[in-house]
Amino acid sequence: MSDIRPVFYVSDGTGITVETIGHSLLTQFSGFHFQTERIPFVDDADKAHDAVRRIREAGERHLSRPIVIHSIVDPVVAAMLGESGALTLDVFAPFIDPMERELGTLRQSRVGQAHGLVDFETYHRRINAMNFALTHDDGIAVSYDEADLILVAVSRAGKTPTCVYLALHYGIRAANYPLTDQDLETDRLPARLRAYRRKLFGLTIDPERLAQIRQERRPNSRYAQLDTCKREVAAAEVMFQMERIPTLSTTHTSIEEIASKVMTTLGLRREMF
Amino acid sequence: MSDIRPVFYVSDGTGITVETIGHSLLTQFSGFHFQTERIPFVDDADKAHDAVRRIREAGERHLSRPIVIHSIVDPVVAAMLGESGALTLDVFAPFIDPMERELGTLRQSRVGQAHGLVDFETYHRRINAMNFALTHDDGIAVSYDEADLILVAVSRAGKTPTCVYLALHYGIRAANYPLTDQDLETDRLPARLRAYRRKLFGLTIDPERLAQIRQERRPNSRYAQLDTCKREVAAAEVMFQMERIPTLSTTHTSIEEIASKVMTTLGLRREMF
Structure with missing residues (x-):
């Protein structure tokens, strides 16, 4: 078994926020050889399909279950990632529910907002x-x-x-x-x-x-x-x-x-x- | 009631990772006037006490429950933040358990690692x-x-x-x-x-x-x-x-x-x- 553990940062935007979070998360687990890769702009089923293929290939190549850290808002695309066999962590999911209850409103599901359009x-x-x-x-x-x-x-x-x-x-x-x-x-x-x-x-x-x-x-x-x-x-x-x-x-x-x-x-x- | 909703990014390190995540999270809730503030290097009970005071004061000033987004690893310090009365979101907590199970090891709890010591x-x-x-x-x-x-x-x-x-x-x-x-x-x-x-x-x-x-x-x-x-x-x-x-x-x-x-x-x- 290879020592390499593949990690993918998948996003419907630049992937920079996800990479920042993922990088911080990985530093809390030392002694592993994480091989990280960013897959940005995954905003439709075709791109999700490509991403899943890359994730699966990396898992097979390194004989190691990949870790996918993502911020995909579209539930269809997010579900596709879940089927890749990887450990899949959605970086915003745990916070949406408490924020929605606190603010009394639903989140907007536009994609790629954090580093997207700028005035x-x-x-x-x-x-x-x-x-x-x-x-x-x-x-x-x-x-x-x-x-x-x-x-x-x-x-x-x-x-x-x-x-x-x-x-x-x-x-x-x-x-x-x-x-x-x-x-x-x-x-x-x-x-x-x-x-x-x-x-x-x-x-x-x-x-x-x-x-x-x-x-x-x-x-x-x-x-x-x-x-x-x-x-x-x-x-x-x-x-x-x-x-x-x-x-x-x-x-x-x-x-x-x-x-x-x-x-x-x-x-x-x-x-x- | 004021329109301003105070938001604090609290960290035992630079707070940059937390601010990045928090910023992305807030962009998903439009129509609010979030007033954000970073409180970095909160790594002991004294600093946590100061942070809690600032959080409470902001809540009273704006008559609005503050939101605290944090990455505090020390459970004592994290618990103090929880007592501020704010909505408290720990940005790493939801991912530690699945990562520990996946990797078969416990996370290291050194603080401020993501943007800390550099070689x-x-x-x-x-x-x-x-x-x-x-x-x-x-x-x-x-x-x-x-x-x-x-x-x-x-x-x-x-x-x-x-x-x-x-x-x-x-x-x-x-x-x-x-x-x-x-x-x-x-x-x-x-x-x-x-x-x-x-x-x-x-x-x-x-x-x-x-x-x-x-x-x-x-x-x-x-x-x-x-x-x-x-x-x-x-x-x-x-x-x-x-x-x-x-x-x-x-x-x-x-x-x-x-x-x-x-x-x-x-x-x-x-x-x-």
Whole structure:
């Protein structure tokens, strides 16, 4: 018997919500070799038939019962998945009944809604935040007046991905301020940042990790030397402490976790797109 | 009675998974004014106590029973939420039992795992893909040899956010090719793209929408005129058709949906981060 356990995320929309839930669910069961596959846009019997065929084939190939995690609203399509022989989990089914009773109304059964049609206003806010993050990235001299927050850190500590994530998922205008050698000569905030104290959040990182990241980028440079990284990180940490800037280490932290902590700390409340 | 129905996403981790599920669930009940709030990192009794207080206050303020959607693993903390008086939905609970039976093992109850600790390799792949997207964005003359895919479209049709999304969530190296006036003079692929035919995906957009987006960016320019947009979009669509490049209209399509369709069409299979 193969060690691989096939898992399918099946959806009548993008499948992203289902994959998010499924991914979280699978992390709670370690020691298995899950082989995951997304089957999006399954919104009629033909596509369901194709999906069932793929699910069955995977089960036969790996001699292991597949797990299907799905969000199919159409009962006919959902029933077809159930006949695949897989363990079939409908991610919304358990919550529909209590929600319907609580709200006193039936759910609407349009498919693929969570990441489907978008209004112009929403799209626009999202794209504008993204453009903001990209044009306010790494040392480009621009005004921070319109920024919702400014991430401050030495080069390669995780500022850019966090800013882009915050823009893309929360429409937050997140700017970057990369600390230069000159900034790090004193333990005071760079002059440009002083007016924006309440928007600042500092990122720090383990110097060994930083050296490893910089080494990939500019091999054998002074920039990537462990000594350089140690000095820069230590100076930045002193500055954050002296100026009481909230900080977080990115060393073992995912982009999602950094983003979530930054929002919580600075009191930025936004709905996810 | 207020029209507002308070909804809380409570998690022992970032709360991002819970918010994703909750957001999808709420879109299935239209006509309500849900006011949502995320309460992340609720991993002990003190934080649970604070969360319960906030939930109760919101219920009293809006004279409306709150809805709590959570992923708390610790049974003590979960029970505290249950005593808030809110409708409490545990997003994983219904699936744990069938998964445990299927896999013949108990779930691990470490908290905050889905977006928690990350290994260097994973982080690195993600950041590298992101850097790739940013350095292969809009007309920068680079090689496409290492690209997993190349989005082709006229300016402002949605290439950049899609590339960044694919990098951030799937580690896909997505490059951009913006079609220039010169490219659009013929209905053949630009020479630079011919070697990469199987990596190409075309985006198109309604010319009115494009004009609206460009107008925000460069008001009253020729670039933003409806005539210009109509001509460019029509020429691009002819090229995609002549060259049999798969295409998608971004007009009413979310970034998630574009990303999902591009991956499916080009057969790019990656696990979500």
